[in-house]
Amino acid sequence: MVELPRGARRRSGLAARQPGLEPPACLGADGVDGRPRHDRISATRAGITGMLEPVxxxxxxxxxxxESLAPLQLSGAVVTLAGISLAQTSR
Structure with a gap:
């Protein structure tokens, strides 16, 4: 655990516990005021967007x-995209 400096506001999410592990801003997971924005995006959409980020x-x-990709890396990207499209169509 990381201790916050004195007088620092405690933020919700991973940033308060593990710096560098903040959720992507594109997910809308944390607002400017430090409150979670889970009311703006569904869990399914957040998961799908999270899978799309490495691609x-x-x-x-x-x-x-x-940069170039090795065949194994390229196949991983294809599998990820297939999983995303499967998740989108099964909703």
């Missing part, structure tokens, strides 16, 4: 950084 990171690395 988007691959695309950004490929486009802007010139």
């Amino acid at each position: 988007l990171a691959i695309v950004v690395a490929w486009l802007w950084l010139g």
Whole structure:
């Protein structure tokens, strides 16, 4: 556990317990006022968006950084995208 400095406001979510493990801002998990925003997004949509994040990171690395993927990594991205589409259609 990480102790907060004196006078610091306690935030909800993982940031107060483990710095660096904050939920992605695109999920709307934490507002500017420090309160959780679970009323804005469903758990299913948050999970699907969370699964999509590594695939988007691959695309950004490929486009802007010139990175390439090994066949195993590419197959992992395909499996992830298939899982996302399956989760979307089963809702």
